[in-house]
Amino acid sequence: MPQKSKFKLPPLDLSKETVGKRIARVRKERGYTQVELAERIGINQVLVSDYERDRLRLNADMAVRFALALEVSTDELLGLKEKPKNGKKASRKVLRRLERIEELPAHQQAILLKTIDTFLKGAQK
Numbered sequence: 001m002p003q004k005s006k007f008k009l010p011p012l013d014l015s016k017e018t019v020g021k022r023i024a025r026v027r028k029e030r031g032y033t034q035v036e037l038a039e040r041i042g043i044n045q046v047l048v049s050d051y052e053r054d055r056l057r058l059n060a061d062m063a064v065r066f067a068l069a070l071e072v073s074t075d076e077l078l079g080l081k082e083k084p085k086n087g088k089k090a091s092r093k094v095l096r097r098l099e100r101i102e103e104l105p106a107h108q109q110a111i112l113l114k115t116i117d118t119f120l121k122g123a124q125k
């Protein structure tokens with residue numbers, strides 16, 4: 001657990017979400033595993049887990065590294081600024097599946113996309 005400050009500073013009420021929870025949420029939105037995020041940053045998975053569980057305090061250098069790896073601003077990562085409503089990035093999980101679909105022969109792609117379109121049309125009702 002992070003050490004408490006010896007100074008009598010008023011608590012910052014930036015958001016109900018801790019920095020660690022925000023890192024975990026953004027990581028999952030991007031479709032990264034902790035191992036993948038750790039590789040992008042250049043640390044090990046245990047450290048990513050410790051940051052996400054707020055067992056380690058995020059210093060400025062690591063905040064920048066996490067922000068770059070997750071493709072968000074440091075302000076967004078730290079909860080100082082809301083994420084843009086219309087600037088949502090595609091999930092890595094979805095992108096990986098799209099890459100696999102693109103590797104299929106054209107006739108299989110057409111069948112699969114027709115199935116997806118039918119499902120999405122039914123889901124909108």
